[in-house]
Amino acid sequence: MNGMSQVTVSDARARFAEVIDQARVQHDPVYLTRHGRRVAAVIDASDLDRLIEAAEDLADLAAARAARQELAAGAATIPWDEVKASLGLT
Numbered sequence: 001m002n003g004m005s006q007v008t009v010s011d012a013r014a015r016f017a018e019v020i021d022q023a024r025v026q027h028d029p030v031y032l033t034r035h036g037r038r039v040a041a042v043i044d045a046s047d048l049d050r051l052i053e054a055a056e057d058l059a060d061l062a063a064a065r066a067a068r069q070e071l072a073a074g075a076a077t078i079p080w081d082e083v084k085a086s087l088g089l090t
Contacts, residue, residue: 006031009039 009032012019019042023030029041043051071077084090 005029006033006038008032009034012042 005028007015007019007030012030012032019030019032022028023042024044027044027047029043029047031038032040032042081090
């Protein structure tokens with residue numbers, strides 16, 4: 001399986017530990033296929049954590065950009081005391 005980034009589901013089932021080790025050691029996803037189509041992927045857990053963190057960071061940046069655009073367009077702001085109260089921080 002060395003160097004393979006794609007394997008059938010049935011082959012992966014038979015060689016599960018090897019599939020996991022390949023994803024973990026090489027830090028490349030191993031795609032599982034069924035009828036020639038990708039249906040899932042096995043990736044290293046730390047790689048997944050980094051991907052999730054990066055996606056969350058991108059979502060935060062997009063939200064901040066949208067908020068700045070709303071303010072530039074004249075949207076009303078919410079007073080800090082009101083925000084704290086709605087979050088139960090007062």
